Amino acid sequence: MQISIDSHSGFCFGVTRAINAAEQELRHGALFCLGDIVHNGQEVARLEALGLQTIDNDDLRSLPPHSRVLLRAHGEPPSTYWIARQRGIEIIDATCPVVKTLQDSIRACYEAHKNDEPLPPQIVIYGKPGHAEVIGLQGQTNNTALVLESPDQIDRLDFTRPIYLFSQTTKSVEGFNALVEAIKAQCTMHNAQLAPFEYHDTICRNVANRVAHLRAFAQSNDIVLFVGGAKSSNAKVLYEKCVEANPDTIFISSPDDIDKEILARCQAVGRVGICGATSTPQWLMERISERLSAS
Ligand code: SF4
Structure with missing residues (x-):
């Protein structure tokens, strides 16, 4: 054999960066991580053996002031930062820079178009509902963004309204392109020239x-x-x-x-x-x- x-x-640079941050911060005392630092049980167990404590959102709300909480590469919605501020929790932000840029783009799109009249926009995220990164992205739109997992779900869209499509960073390029083509075809069928369809391929090239x-x-x-x-x-x-x-x-x-x-x-x-x-x-x-x- x-x-x-x-x-x-192996690890991409975003995950490496978050794990390095955890190892570094553990040298300075107790450290919590909001959610599994990486979607790999073996690596989570290794870091927990070094002292990292994995918590969920309910735990975050009951941590004492000055606790130190690491945010993993997936990123978090604005509400997490708000809770941390309210409770005097110190955030160690290891959000991957690629995810951070995507969050900023979605928030900018939402802010620019949220009051558009007479056609309120639809911000759409190609991604997995409930995935940590997707929750962070939806949070940039006050949780108004629609999440679609495949072209089969496009009947949830209103093709007479503008559509702004983004992608979770880890989705497949082929799947994203298939969704774009399906939406374009529907826009043509609905003769929706007045309602723009903008799409942004935000899949991480890593x-x-x-x-x-x-x-x-x-x-x-x-x-x-x-x-x-x-x-x-x-x-x-x-x-x-x-x-x-x-x-x-x-x-x-x-x-x-x-x-x-x-x-x-x-x-x-x-x-x-x-x-x-x-x-x-x-x-x-x-x-x-x-x-x-x-x-
Ligand atoms: S966005 Fe890319 S580099 Fe960042 S954590 Fe995800 S896969 Fe890794």
Whole structure:
């Protein structure tokens, strides 16, 4: 069995930056993180062993003044900053700069158009409802933005009103383009020349640029172990790309997921590739490689 780890997989710079911030701040005392710092249970457990305490929004409301709370790369809605100010909580803001720019763009669009007459605008986010980043983006519009997951849902839009479309950073470019084409077709059908449709491809290229490489990596191996957290949107997108390139791709989250059947499948072939998402730590892929080598 020849095992290789994809050199392009692993944390993106936004996640690396947030984790570095957590490690740095933990040296100065107690630190809370609002939500899982990364959608990878193994990495969360490693940081919790160093002292990081993961909290939810209810916990935030009951923290004592001067508590220190790290905001992860996904970003937060304005209400989180407001609560922190009210309670005298110190925020360590590790929002990814790419997400921050997107939040600012959506807020600027909302502020510029919220009072437009006679056609009130619709701000639309292509993303996963309830995802932390999407909640932060909706917050920029006073929670008025619509969230669409696929072109099948465009009947929720009013094509006689202006539409301003943005994307969650980790969605797929193909999916975004399909949604744009579906909306354009409906605008034409509704003869909606007076109601503009503006779209902004705000997908992070740290994710999108990995796809071509990941496809090539998947094709160059007989079997692929894709390592990702069950809650990671980015892992879902990249795993699907791997499966398209090599149907012999298996999603796992930890070395413990390598059962007898997976092991037998790996041993039956020559080349085993290990890759992962922008939320997958390098050390975890290495542990999986070690587990395979030791079997
Ligand atoms: S995927 Fe892109 S936007 Fe998301 S945290 Fe990483 S660098 Fe930032």
